[in-house]
Amino acid sequence: MTLKINETRFLTYMEKSSSIGATENNGLNRLTLTEEDKEMRDTFIQLLKEANLEVRVDDFGNIYGRREGKIKDAPVIAFGSHLDTQPCGGRFDGILGVLAGLEVMQTLNDHGIETDYPLELINFTNEEGARFNPPLLGAGGVTGIFTKDFIYGVKDSENITFEEALTAIGYKGLETNRLQDVKSYVELHIEQGPILDNENIDIGVVQGIQGLTRVNVRVEGITNHAGGARMEERKDALLAAAYMIIAANKITKEIEGLRVTVGKIDNFPNVINVIPGSVEFVIDVRHDRDEMRDKSVELIKDQMHQLAREHNVQCEVTRGWEYDMVPFDKNVIQKIGDSAKSLNYSTMGVYSGPGHDAKYMSTYAPTAMIFVKSVNGVSHNENELTENEDLIKGANVLLNTVLQLAKE
Ligand SMILES: [Zn+2]
Incomplete structure (x- = not known):
């Protein structure tokens, strides 16, 4: 027994x-x-x-x-x-x-x-x-x-x-x-x-x-007055970042087992009536298989750059702290x-x-x-x-x- x-x-x-x-x-x-x-x-x-x-x-x-x-x-x-x-x-x-x-x-x-x-x-x-x-x-x-x-x-x-x-x-x-x-x-x-x-x-x-990669994203727009700048002329860094976070999340629908989390975001100047000029956030990316995590990180990078172009802002995407499975x-x-x-x-x-x-x-x-x-x-x-x-x-x-x- x-x-x-x-x-x-x-x-x-x-x-x-x-x-x-x-x-x-x-x-x-x-x-x-x-x-x-x-x-x-x-x-x-x-x-x-x-x-x-x-x-x-x-x-x-x-x-x-x-x-x-x-x-x-x-x-x-x-x-x-x-x-x-x-x-x-x-x-x-x-x-x-x-x-x-x-x-x-x-x-x-x-x-x-x-x-x-x-x-x-x-x-x-x-x-x-x-x-x-x-x-x-x-x-x-x-x-x-x-x-x-x-x-x-x-x-x-x-x-x-x-x-x-x-x-x-x-x-x-x-x-x-x-x-x-x-x-x-x-x-x-x-x-x-x-x-x-x-x-x-x-x-x-x-x-x-599981392996992990932290993708650091920095979005640069231009601060301006909320009452002045016309909508189509704005370079709103936070708005672009919002689309980026959604896009990173959507990739998890395509790659099974992928986990993507944005748990920290810094918005500058973070003032009620100022269009955000700069945003930094970190995407925590995890997958059981290193090659899938790697592929996901590259996909995320591409999408961030594409969204930056669409929203008329600059962005810098870098791989931060990471370790393999x-x-x-x-x-x-x-x-x-x-x-x-x-x-x-x-x-x-x-x-x-x-x-x-x-x-x-x-x-x-x-x-x-x-x-x-x-x-x-x-x-x-x-x-x-x-x-x-x-x-x-x-x-x-x-x-x-x-x-x-x-x-x-
Ligand atoms: Zn424990």
């Missing part, structure tokens, strides 16, 4: 977390390296010790709980996620991956199972990036994406550095405690999107993290799928829109992720919800995936 977790104990862990940094509206406000984060960390360490795990904290504040395997000094099977949240965050997000990991360890203890490879459960610092931007600093630190100097120097909105905040809550650990050799990494997370909920599928077997490891993906099937859970292959600790971990070790439903796809919101039944399914898949990966 396929091994399963202790549901009651696991849900108690989730409830415990939901009480630390709780908001009035059933969400969490547990920004990284705050008092609330410290309280959660202290609680987590207590729970790691109760599970007989060897606890250590590294110089980025990442917390590890280690369980030895039969093979000494072997690379570890690592799993985890993050306990920090957005200011109006939900109760599940990365918390699920960490606390399900804790339950995995306890279940192995219950059954007296000794794995071949050692196991390490990780809580990564500052996944969210809400207080200290950029996100993923803990995972980025141990995987060498960011230098220690860079991470320590990142400041919050009150000019407090990461290092100061880390020291203030007593979680500046040792560099020698960092993650070492990793055989594989697996991360359980809520989907933060609507696909599994819409399709009513239990488990998303995550194939990789991050493919996950085939073997880890396979083990997740097999585990879900052995539990009779329905599965589908999905891609992650958001980045995760797994994004950087995949540059360091063979990695993949397990997704469970987010009701209505809502996340980074106090209404974020994953039903208990799905939390449990995710934890069971994590348990069996870890068991498979930890076999010699």
Whole structure:
């Protein structure tokens, strides 16, 4: 029979977390390296010790709980996620991956199972990036994406550095405690999107993290008086930008799976009775396949230029920040799928829109992720919800995936 977790104990862990940094509206406000984060960390360490795990904290504040395997000094099977949240965050997000990991360890203890490879459960610092931007600093630190100097120097909105905040809550650990050799990494997370909920599928077997391109658009018209300039003579930058945004959106009807978002726009001079002279906005473009994203970006560029001509304005379109799709490891993906099937859970292959600790971990070790439903796809919101039944399914898949990966 396929091994399963202790549901009651696991849900108690989730409830415990939901009480630390709780908001009035059933969400969490547990920004990284705050008092609330410290309280959660202290609680987590207590729970790691109760599970007989060897606890250590590294110089980025990442917390590890280690369980030895039969093979000494072997690379570890690592799993985890993050306990920090957005200011109006939900109760599940990365918390699920960490606390399900804790339950995995306890279940192995219950059954007296000794794995071949050692196991390490990780809580990564500052996944969210809400207080200290950029996100993923803990995972980025141990995987060498960011230098220690860079991470320590990142400041919050009150000019407090990461290092100061880390020291203030007593979680500046040792560099020698960092993650070492990793055989594989697996991360359980809520989907933060609507696909599994819409399709009513239990488990998303995550194939990789979607690539992204930010297209910067700058439209130059001419400011003029709203009462004076005749309509046909105007060079209204905002009007042109409005057509451009609609055009970018329409391209998603032609290219399946394309996601295009304009979430930020600056309008100058932004005065009621002045025809806008200059507008800047950013188009966030995502697709599972890099070549389709690339094609979409070129299409968007062409259309922006064409619309600029039609509206008598100048425009400059440039590719800004971008990264390619991050493919996950085939073997880890396979083990997740097999585990879900052995539990009779329905599965589908999905891609992650958001980045995760797994994004950087995949540059360091063979990695993949397990997704469970987010009701209505809502996340980074106090209404974020994953039903208990799905939390449990995710934890069971994590348990069996870890068991498979930890076999010699
Ligand atoms: Zn997360």
